Amino acid sequence: MAKKKRKLKVIPLGGLGEIGKNITVFEYGDDIFVVDCGIAFPEDDMLGIDLVIPDISYLTKNREKVRGIVLTHGHEDHIGALPYVLKDLNVPVYGTKLTLGLLEQKLEEHGLLNNVVLNVVKHSDVIELGCFKVEFIRSTHSIADSTALAIFTPVGTIFHTGDFKIDYTPIEGEPIDLARLAELGKKGVLLLMCDSTNVEREGYTMSEKTVGETFDEIFMNAKNRILVATFASNVHRIQQIVNAAIKFGRKIAICGRSMVNVVNVAMELGYMNVPEGLIIDIDHINKYPPEKIVIITTGSQGEPMSALTRMASGDHKKVEIIPGDLVIISANPIPGNEKLVSRVVNDLFKKGAEVIYESLADIHVSGHASQEELKLIHRLIRPKYFMPVHGEYRHLKRHANLAVELGMSPENIFIMDIGKVLELTNDSAKINGSVNAGRVLVDGLGVGDVGNIVLRDRKHLSQDGLIVVVITIEGDTGNVIAGPDVISRGFVYVRESEDLMEEIREVCKAALQKCNDKKKNDWSTKKSIIRDALRDFLYERTKRRPMILPIIMEV
Template identity: 45%
Template sequence: MSVKLKNNEVGIFAIGGLGEIGRNMYCVQFQDEIIIMDCGIKFPEDDEMGINYVISDYSYLVKNRDKIKALVVTHGHEDHIGGIPYLLEKIPEIPVYATPFALSLIRGKLEEHGLLKTSKLYEEHEDTVLKFPKLSVSFFRTTHSIPDTLGIAVHTPQGAILFTGDFKLDLTPVMNQPAPDFQEMARLGNEGVLALLSDSTNAEVPTFTKSERFVAKSLHNIITGIDGRIIFATFASNLYRVSTAIQAAVDTGRKVAIFGRSMENGVQNGIDLGYLKIPEGTLVDANEINHTPPEKAMILCTGSQGEPLAALSRIANGTHRQISLQPNDTVIFSSNPIPGNTTSVNHLINKLTEAGAKVVHGKIHNVHTSGHGGQEEQKMMIEITKPEYFIPVHGEYRMQVVHTETAQSTGMPADHTFVLKNGDVLALTKDSSRIAGHINIPDVFVDTSGSADVGNVVVRDRQILAEEGLVVVVATVDYKHQRVLAGPDILSRGFVYMRESTDLISAAQKHVYHILREEMAKNPRPSERDIKKAIIENLQDFLYSKTERRPMILPMIIEKK
């Protein structure tokens, strides 16, 4: 965990967000001051069994907690704020600055974790300026798929470090949200931008991203043409899409019921902050929506990513306590699957279709547009801000590479663009650049209990159990007389069907018997650890030779005193 910055160098590094979609967390360090930008989570891969999401190891920040001046937030999506409770559990004194909508979501998270009363939360706006002895922070307005989206400028003696956050350049945003502030971006560019950290999610898309207003019109037309009940699924934080769905319901005389705690919170926050203006009588509860004629009913719910416990999955599985599918239902997925969620989403769509629902999804129906800019918007960001150095962030490795190529197409020198990995420390001055060390940042897994201490070993064990199965070995031994008194007995779960594998089980028992005798012959008082290790290693090799599979071996040795 070595970082060697010279006194005049600005250090830039990611605690998460490089080589991946999610877990965004970027830091700027100058001498004894650190500014953190965003603190998100990442959704688990398919083979990370029983894991809800992944956060980063914050050890470097804990070690340097006295240097941290602020955590500033670009917007309220999970991959930018979901890790905040886990960071504040370790360093509660960090002041957190966020826009109004993001702050309302952060408060909800901290309250769930019992941290709200001890947290230092402050509201930021596009004209906010935070001043510290050596660094200062200002903001610039962008657009995304959520209200109150800002880019961040960290001002250093060597120039400004700009972080775009998630952005697209939508000139016709919905909900009376303002367009991007090109003037402020240009002003920062003219003052001198040392480095630009830019969103790479759509680096492989060669065009501009469609405006949210285009999707709003398309969704309105689709909803107007539906006769039966509508189940509308999207991200709870995508208030633009929620607003569009509710407005279409109002225009077509439908009542709206909301399902899913995060959706309920998101809508309530939108109402409280004045972003959602919903006519009285539009929102109804579950009992009323069940007695509303289908052509006058809309269900607004979570679960567009196929999450097994979300409202839509429970409706599809028939396990929802209040809502069941009806033959003429239309389900609208107004989102794209996050990388890693495609299989779950496809499975959910199949379930809904099998149950008789009509499913509307995908780009073909124009029910979703990305909140991330394509290559043309990425070029515009570079041309307006005119950075000396360029660092693609928030994207998988190939996206970062393509984004650097896009930057180079605008005239950026190749040696001024950097494809970094999480933990790489880039040291910059106006005239120099170098890698100044690497911070070790292992994954931290959070399981369904909310615990953030699920280690790599546990996840690996779950993978082995799922793929190879479990074999339990039970034996009673008398070390004094070097005898096996009972067993060894072998039980299999998920490895082989025991009734059809009697020959294999019998051979494995004999194999373990000989292992026990050999270990006791070597040492009259062998340690239980050595005995178990010998059984695991030898039995795994034996079973692999017979089946080409390596199940988890769990020895249970009972010693007769």
């Protein structure tokens, strides 16, 4: 009897059917390795949640098999969960210099730096992780030092793009290594895993360099202070601001904690080229005339606590917006942040600043490949099987459609959910079973202690507030000896609703009387009768449904 073929398993634990928390497991026999380990930002209904990390219980259950974690680039949605995950699963981490430089900072903040093995790789390096070989291939994205991965497995080669665009004129170093992609494609690729973020956009994504040209034009005509808000991690963007500042004789001040951190790391590691003395302390900006200053700041997404938002609302300690300031928001709002950004723009205009934002000039380009770039990748790699990754369902679906248009057979394309297992041999692929996958919510110091019940209660409280009714009864007789006292929060403005509060007490008393009449004396029955009576009364009176908490104290 022929030996049963062993199979390769590819298991996305995040990043499919959602934006963020990218993480994928590759497993063959006794070997597992992981690509990326990112966070997602909380959805609107995750009230009070700080961030979301992937459920990695599948990995901790198989911890003896896990050979390492490979990182494609240093964005939060690809490395941000590591400080949480490495506490539980301490395995070697591999990534390029800047990626690990950014990770180091995070680990240091979490007090983890000394416990973790970080292995710096260069482009074209090949590492071995059990039976896997992983080659790092130069790529281009909205952060420096990003890589694509060729993963050589016992059943064939997998090509994983990571997040990417095809930028023929990157700011630093070489463009994406198309020759190597072509070579891999020629030798035969079993599975392509390709970024789907911008699959809805026609044509090509513009080169990062075009933004620099816009900066030059703006800087040339500016007569006052310039402030530029952008993503802290976009080192190339920041370099272009630096270049424009040099060209037009301005000093640079850096504002916002993450901006300061990233610029420091990038300069230390040689990813930015900044002449001595160009960067000045933010405390010294007023020593220079306005036309000699550029301030680079966080807050391009209108985040409420960010530097730019504070400047716009007049709450920033070091920078005050003055009429004539020119503010450039060099970013597009991430879906969900549109109103936050809009508020900042309004506030800046009100303070007399000029504001250049998305609808006004080419001051931002995306870091993700548009349709024509995706087509190029598909044509070069010519995979047998295809799994669209990094995107909501609609992106994955449309990326699948694009592959079909390019001639792939639909049965060779796998739109996956997180936790689903794709099993591959050298001549077959199918979805077979699933493993634990999902989200773990981080709230303050708590990791995973806020679940659906807590969120449901927060939602309920946020909509109509709360009524607490407290009654003290005598244990022996069941007689009420204090209360009902009524406390409300987030329901109505109490001072103007004293009559309503009095009525609430009456409703409680009547409900209690009913309990006594019917000899319903156990506490939980009493509580539920009070709750029902109050709920009906309040809905009738106000058409609102506050949370009702009856509390009975026995003495």
